[in-house]
Structure formats: C-alpha cells, structure tokens
Amino acid sequence: MKKISILGSTGSIGTQTLDVVAMHQDSFEVDGLAAGSNTALLLEQVRRFKPKRVSVASKELADDIRTQLPAGVELYSGDDGLVQIAAGGDAEYVVTAVMGSVGLRSTLAAIEAGRDIGLANKETLVTAGHLVTEQVRRKGVKLLPIDSEHSAIFQCLNGESKEDIASITLTASGGSFRDLSREQLRDVTLEDALRHPNWAMGTKITIDSATMVNKGLEVIEAHWLFDLTYEQIEVLLHPESIIHSFVEFRDSSIIAQLGNPDMRVPIQYALTYPGRWHSPAQRLSLAQAGRLTFREMDFARYPALKLAIECGKTGGTATTAFNAANEVAVARFLRREISFLRIEEILEEVLGRHSVQSDPSLEQIEECDRTVRALAQSL
C-alpha cells in the first residue's frame, strides 16, 4: 500500500490521478486531498476515497463544507491548508497538481517532510527550480515527472548515463492555433483557444499550449529536472502528439517514448516507478496512426517561446517574473479582459521592465511573484 496525497485533486491531473488510484485500489491509500473551490467534487472524492484530511482554497469554503464531511476528517484551508496536506499526515508520496506558483510552498514542505513527489505543477520548477532541486538533493527524495514530455525523457534516460546525452527534444503539438498565421490570431476567441487538438486539460495550460508558453515552461522544467544546459534542450513541432519526446545520445542513437495522448500513463508511471502496471489507456497502433509528421519550431510565429528560453538562460528571477506575468495574463484572457495576442505583449512588457536578481531566496521569489502580478494586472 502506498499512501499518497494529492494537491489539486479536483483538476484535470488530480481527477486522472484518482482514476489511476481507483484502478489499483489495493495498492494505494489516499491520505489527503487539496482542492481549490470545487467543493462538490471534493465531497464526492471524500466519499469515494476516504482521505483523512482535506483542504480547500479559503476559510469560507471550508465553513461551507464542514458539516458535510464524515466525522474525523481533518479540514484545512488556504495556502496553509495546502501545506498541511503536503506535509501533514503520513503520506509517503505527494502528487503536485495545483495550477501555478501557488504550489511552491506546499511542494517545498512535502520535500522537507521527506516525501517523494509526482510533479505535474511545472510552474513550481519555473518559478524556483534552484530551490526545489536543491531541497530534493538535500532530503534525498524522488522527484518524478508527470508532465508527458518529461515523463518521456525520464523513460528514455532509464539506465543511461548523463555524459552520453547529446540533446533532448521536447515535442509540441502547436496548440489550438497551429494552422493560423500571426495575422489571423488577432480575432481568435477564448472558445477557439480552449479547443486543444490532442489533449483535454485544464484551461490555463490549454491557453499556454496555444501561445507556446507551455513549451517554454517545459524547457525550463527540463533544465531543472535533468540538469541539462539550455543548449541541450530542443523543441520540435509534432502535430500528432504520439512521440512524447526523445533523447539523442552521443553515438547518434535516438530513443523516443510513444503512446496515445493520455495523461493516465505518465501519472501512473510516476506513481509506480520503477514498476510498469496495467493501464486503461488505449494501445497505440502505429499502423492505424499511419504517419507521424514533424515541423521545425518557428520562433517568429511563437515569440513567447523564445522569450521563455531567454529567461531560462538568464536565470535568477527572470523565470519567476515570466511565470507570474503569464499566470496573470492568461487569467485575464480567461476572464475576457484582454485579447489573445495581448498575453504575449504583457510578457514582453513585464520582462522588459524586470530587474533580475540572481540566486534568489524563497522570500525574494515570493516578493518578485507578488510585484510582477500587480504589474501584469495593471497593464
């Protein structure tokens, strides 16, 4: 029995993690669940998976559900609530699946408590990768990637030595607007942007895929997870999302990981590593797929990807600022306050004004995150 807690249990990754748990009920016990504001779904999850502790985004939401929880279930709220689910109780493994840098403190708390991490919350590594990876090393815990590209790279590197890696390539679907020119992006709607061609995901990451910010965040995530230089990390357009990513070694061999786009596979692998268990995912038939296609990444078409990689190379608070500005810009687009192209403009404007601090402490990261959010909201 592996005891796990899930931060963001009501989201796309959170619910799919519980699908995996439900499929292997004799192997997992759910200790804690943290949700945001979807209390109806959280209560359903409580009835089904019987966690000992739960958390919601605010005290008001906690007050709403207090009387509906079974006796004995501990109830927490807010950012401290997330930390309680991450580091309290006796889970040995924490899945971090909240959206955004709000997940940073709870991820650090889970690592400090000696828990292995299944990491979906890529913003945590983008905003403070040096703090997270340093703490992982110090505590000797496992940091297992859930993001499909990083799970693919992790699988390709199994048993290989780091010195033999020439480069890794993250594949990109191209997102909802991959067949549109920049000119055509002027008039796109929120509904269009939310129609990802291959993956059903939360709203924020779906918009990030359309701007190609998602791939930028993933390049930075890969830098921290695999300790590679930015020069070793490449990006390739692959509209079918069948090859999830690949590694080229110094002898020119390439090892890739393939599968139908279904997040339950990388989620399960992160939970069962190094084991491979039966999964409900539909098997990939290459004969049926017929052909796989690739296009070189067009950095002029996707300027936010270029900017993200530049921030990664700069380091320090540049990636913190990039992430915070993006979270705010995407939230504003989702509220229909700004147009799709304005997201990129806000990123450019914020980064243009940002003074980078190198090797920032947690407090400096949080201060940068706060300041940039205020600026991105005001633009």
Ligand SMILES: NC(=O)C1=CN([C@@H]2O[C@H](COP(=O)(O)OP(=O)(O)OC[C@H]3O[C@@H](n4cnc5c(N)ncnc54)[C@H](OP(=O)(O)O)[C@@H]3O)[C@@H](O)[C@H]2O)C=CC1
């Ligand atoms: N979806 C996917 O296929 C993939 C996602 N990822 C990454 O995984 C992470 C989650 O993505 P996804 O599942 O799509 O996102 P969703 O928006 O679907 O889910 C986000 C989850 O976080 C919770 N949450 C949001 N804010 C807070 C808060 N302040 N306190 C506590 N909980 C909060 C939400 O709660 P509620 O809904 O109750 O408000 C929800 O459970 C992101 O970092 C994303 O980049 C990576 C690869 C693939």
Ligand SMILES: CC(=O)[C@@H](O)[C@H](O)COP(=O)(O)O
């Ligand atoms: C499923 C997953 O890992 C997402 O991050 C996915 O990669 C999004 O696809 P694109 O960013 O390639 O459109």
Ligand SMILES: [Mn+2]
């Ligand atoms: Mn991904």
